[in-house]
Amino acid sequence: MGRTYRVTFVRSGVTVEVDEEERVLVAGLRAGVALASSCRQGMCKTCMVPVEGIIDQSQAYIISDQELAAGYALICVGRPRSDLRVDA
Ligand code: FES
Known part of the structure; x- marks a missing residue:
């Protein structure tokens, strides 16, 4: 168990603690x-x-530099490195 961060799913109104390896x-x-x-x-x-x-x-092999620059992420392979706000 490593460090954990708070991840908020904004549209769903749900916040969870997520391990940095999860x-x-x-x-x-x-x-x-x-x-x-x-x-x-x-x-x-x-x-x-x-x-x-x-x-x-x-x-996130398939995401483009433009999508990254626009703030998008592939959350299936995304591990938190800070508290996050996810538009979902
Ligand atoms: S890239 Fe396929 S589910 Fe995340």
Whole structure:
């Protein structure tokens, strides 16, 4: 168990504590947030949503620099590196 961060799913009104090694998608699903996903390997963009804060995207293989610059993230492979606000 490493460091944890507070992740808020803004539209759903749900906030959860997420370990730095846990994927944001998995944490949200566990808390009952309805989140779209498909491959869960950073390869399809089904889970792509705007995220405020620092989220590890080192395994987000298919996201473009423009999408990253616009604040989007693939939450299926996204691990928190700060408290986050997820637009979902
Ligand atoms: S579910 Fe496919 S990239 Fe996240």
